[in-house]
Amino acid sequence: MSIKLIVFDLDGTLLDVEHKLQDKTIEAVKKVREKGIKTMVATGRMYCSARPHTKLLGMVDPVIAYNGALVIDPNDEKEIFHAPIPFEIADEITKMVVNNGYHLQLYIDDKLYVAEKNKYTDTYYDIAGIEANYVGRLDEFLSEEPTKMLIIEEDENKQIEIKNFLKDNFKDKIELSSSYPSFIEITKKDISKAVPLKEFAAKSNIKQEEVMAFGDGLxxxxxIEWAGTGIAMQNAHPELQEHADATAPNHDDxxxxxxxxxxxxxxxxIEDKR
Structure with missing residues (x-):
């Protein structure tokens, strides 16, 4: 079965360790598209953070952002799909996080909101290139349904505590995922990168076995599981590698x-990078 659609994650996959696109990567993606194969980006990033990379790649098919919670047509930048977290749930989670002193990021209307500038916002800026809006207490600020919520916590024990709380109280209401070891990413229940991918493939008359997907994170x-050919990067999370059909070389090579x-x-x- 020939491949008709390839979907790529960004960080840890298309981008190198400096979160940049290399010329050879751009060239390869464009040459694949010249063969008549559709190409897409599916990322946990905000759309505005993904846009510079999708433009360099010349992407014309929908961009999946926020782990599947938002899909944008890159040609006119109009919204195709949006599934934010219901306000009641987001409000309850925000209060829990604020009361426990954890770092929370809210994404509303493709803008980033945090309580204050700190080491986590600096790290996030280095990754995503997006400056946050500093708004003080998030439990007092939140008034709309966020597209995504992100808790950043480096302490593994605290991470376990947070995840257990979220699973115990919201297991039928939210999805938890992670693109980086310190990230706890929250989206609406039953939302993942696979959801809009399936929808796009069906509308394009592309069969599941004709889809190839690349990624590195949980x-x-x-x-990766849904795609006919799921490929984990060499640098991918071990669990992702277990479920992949094949492995691609390291994202930084x-x-x-x-x-x-x-x-x-x-x-x-392609010459050796090192």
Whole structure:
């Protein structure tokens, strides 16, 4: 069965360790598209954070952002799909997080809101290139349904506590995922990158077995499992590697470009990066 659609995660997959797109990666993706294969990006990032990369890649098919909670047409930047977290649930989680002194980020209308500037906002800026809006107490600020919520916690024991609380109190109301070890990402129940991907494939008359997907984080798991060919990066989370059909080289060594070159017999010269 030939591949008709390829979907790529961004961080840890298409992007290198400096969160940048290398020329060889851009070239490989464009050469695949020249073969008549559709290409998409599916990321946990905000759309505004993904946009510079999707533009460099020349993406014309829908961009899946916020782990599947928002889908945008890159041609006119209009919303195709949006599934925010219900306000009641978001409000309750926000109060819990604020009362326990954890770092929370709220995403509303493709804007980032936090209580104050700190080491976590600095780290996030280094990754996503997005400046946050500092609004003070988030439990007093929240008045709309957020597209996504993100708790950043480096302490593994505290992470377990937070996840257990969320699972115990909201297991039938939210989805939990992670694109980085310190990230606890919250979206509406039954939302994942796989949801809009399935919808787009169906509308495009593309069969499941004709879809190839690349990823590295646990937020890619459902997408990797659903795709006919699910590929984990060499640097991917061990659980993702277990469920993948194949492995691509490390993201910081032109992993996507090398895999696409070999699989699709692309005419690209790729030298060793190191």
């Amino acid at each position: 937020n890619d798991l459902k997408m 032109f992993g996507i470009a090398r895999y696409l070159k070999q699989y699709f017999n692309l005419n690209i010269e």
